[in-house]
Amino acid sequence: MAQQEVEVILARHLAEHLALPMFIVDPQGNLIFFNEPAEAVLGLRFGDTGLLPASEWSTMFEPVDQAGKPIAPEELPLMIAMTQSHPAHKGFWIRGLDAKVRQIELTAFPLVGQSGRISGAVSIFWEVRS
Numbered sequence: 001m002a003q004q005e006v007e008v009i010l011a012r013h014l015a016e017h018l019a020l021p022m023f024i025v026d027p028q029g030n031l032i033f034f035n036e037p038a039e040a041v042l043g044l045r046f047g048d049t050g051l052l053p054a055s056e057w058s059t060m061f062e063p064v065d066q067a068g069k070p071i072a073p074e075e076l077p078l079m080i081a082m083t084q085s086h087p088a089h090k091g092f093w094i095r096g097l098d099a100k101v102r103q104i105e106l107t108a109f110p111l112v113g114q115s116g117r118i119s120g121a122v123s124i125f126w127e128v129r130s
Helices: 006-016 036-042 054-060 077-084
Strands: 022-025 031-034 088-095 101-112 118-127
Touching (some): 006 022, 006 101, 006 118, 022 036, 022 077, 031 036, 036 118, 077 088, 077 118
Antiparallel strands (some): 022 031, 088 101, 101 118
């Protein structure tokens, strides 16, 4: 496993102790961790996926907008945080790998260290229940 920046290590430690679903990517957009609460929303365990490139995780949950139109990977908040280096938020629907469709709200932000270097990005999301 490649050496991770301290910001990523601390983000993962935080994610392991929160009840909110969290998803963490490295500067290249590779999925490097999601926590147990995220497993329930995504319909799979992190231990079953491991590292995934952005090209895979950004489409595997089939994100769609309110009208059912597919959301392009570059329009997802986590991709925006990673590529444009600013926070982003969006509500949309996903299909978990357990085949359940869920409405979620997701906020993402880049992990910017004190030196100004981006060491990854984090999303915090939750299922919207009517």
